[in-house]
Amino acid sequence: MKSIQGNLLVCFLALAALVLGGVSIYVYHLTADTLLQQDMETIQLLKERHDQRADTLRVRFDDDLVRKAQKVASRAKLLTGMPLQNHHHFAMAIAANPWSGLQSPLPLLMQMPGHRLADWLGRISSIQVADELLPLTSDSHEIEFCQVHNRRGVVVQKSPTLEGFTLQYPAHELSHLNVFEWDIEDETSPQGQHIRYVVYKTTVPGFIIQPSIPRPQNNLNAPPGFQSMGGGRGGRTMRPAMAPFSDTYPILYIVYGRQTDRLLTELQQLQSEFDHDVENVKAKTQVVLINLRNRLIMISLLTFGMLGVGIMWLAHWGFLPLTRLRDAVSRVSEKNFKLDIDEHKLPQEIRPIVDKLKETLSSLEQAFVHEKQAVADISHELRTPIASLVTTLQVCLRKPRESEEYRQTLRTCAEIGDHLHHLVQRLLVLARLDAGVDQVQPELIDVGELAESCIDMIRPLAEERSLDVHAHLSHGVLVESDANKLREVIINLLHNAVQYNRDKGRIDLRVKAQGRQAVIEVADNGIGISSEKTKHLFERFYRGDPSRHANEVHAGLGLSIVKGYLKLLGGGIEVLSEEGQGSTFRVTLPLVEMPELAALSPS
Secondary structure, three states: OOOHHHHHHHHHHHHHHHHHHHHHHHHHHHHHHHHHHHHHHHHHHHHHHHHHHHHHHHHHHHHHHHHHHHHHHHOOEEEEOOOHHHOHHHHHHHHHOOHHHOOOOHHHHHHOOHHHHHHHHHOEEEEEOOHHHOOOOOOOOOOEEEEEEEOOOOEEEEOHHHOOOOOOOOOOOOOOOOOOOEEEEEEEOOOOOEEEEEEEEEEOOOOOOOOOOOOOHHHOOOOOOEEEEEOOOOOEEEEEOOOOOOOOOOEEEEEEEEEOHHHHHHHHHHHHHHHHHHHHHHHHHHHHHHHHHHHHHHHHHHHHHHHHHHHHHHHHHHOHHHHHHHHHHHOOOOOOOOOOOOHHHOOOOOHHHHHHHHHHHHHHHHHHHHHHHHHHHHHHHHHHHHHHHHHHHHHHHOOOOOHHHHHHHHHHHHHHHHHHHHHHHHHHHHHHHHHOOOOOOOEEEEHHHHHHHHHHHHHHHHHHOOOEEEEEEOOOOEEEEOHHHHHHHHHHHHHHHHHOOOOOOEEEEEEEEEOOEEEEEEEEOOOOOOHHHHOOOOOOOOOOOOOOOOOOOOOOOHHHHHHHHHHHHOOEEEEEEEOOOEEEEEEEEEOOOOHHHHHHOOO
């Protein structure tokens, strides 16, 4: 059988394990969620920093292209069919107005006659840029390219680095550009080179004095006297804050590009650094989570062990009263039924058990006493008739006797044997009742008729003592019971009424139905029984009157058998007695209700 202490220990430890496991899992997941949220925020910051650095590289790359395109544009010049000095109007205007002081050549041009201006513009043959400003072939990792277009998109000059191909730019998409605006484009060369270039729209410096354009910081704020314009597809444009030019002025498109290998390499390096930083953040989080998990496991195991020790101690301390009770019960024996334990040291929950144990031990002690008394009584009951039998036979055998004397001796022996037979029979009945093997054979019984037959059996004994027997019997009182056992009950009660009555006394037998019970009463006006003796009436071998002879048939077992039979039949018995006034024994049995008889009974 499993120990209660062990079962409680296992249950408490299992509960502690569940609680610790649940708390540890909750703390782990809560911390993991918090760290993951922090990782997401950190990665977002790293992403923003990466994007900002990448944008800075791209802007720096584009700004460099724009500056070089502007530099090329500042040195472009027109090549015409005759020298400019032949136009004396224009030369005189130039002499009168030095270039350094001009903000716009429009007043000079407007002094020329219309036919001469148109003739001069028509004789422009080409545009030329100083060769030292054009990128040359080099061993650099970033090869630069440059080509110059007129307003119709015709290439008028390009750098040697183009090697037979032309940078194609979407002229129809760049028509919206104003002078001094630019756009950024990307292209792949026939050799598979990735090129990023700027298309810068400008005029020939001989016609427009281009003011000095300081480099805007971060290419975001326009310098004084300039307006920031939206470029084409991805570029930023800048132009001076001046009136738009007339279409009659010479327009140039400077296309300046460079390979993006280095830019892509730097961007890839930035991406690698970003990925490395992200991996570091995630790795640190994993390390923190692993350390947290290990610590939670160690804390849980340590707490579980401490709880186990604490629970074992608490269980031992909690079961200490039971241990004391166990020791006290172990000291109980057939010679000592006293439960030696201090109730003040016991908890309230144990005291009812202790009280019940004491009551049980008291009952056991009484049972032992009764058993010893029964053994003594049986020995006494058997010793007297057996001694009488032996003595009678020995006396008879001492000398020869007459036949009549032998007959008398045999009759005496027969009476003694009959007494022993009845005594043994009653002992067997009690033994069967105690063992629970005596069975009831139920049948429908009219208690009045059964009581009348019992009176007929007991009347000869009553007449010997001049007793009057009166019967008050109600017929139709039906019970479902064992007729033989119920007859034995009534006869025993009538026999006691005869035995404990006065000479010329009275015996009354009543049978009636009361409620749902059949009531049988046997009353006498005999010697009666004191209240102290009434408590022991149904004990075996108890004699209410010590003056009874030992050779009587019942030997103090009749009322014990009556009580045993009534308990087996589902009935009860009670005694009303007053010493010197007589006694009344009242027997109750469950009444059987017969619907057909109830219908015939008077209302």
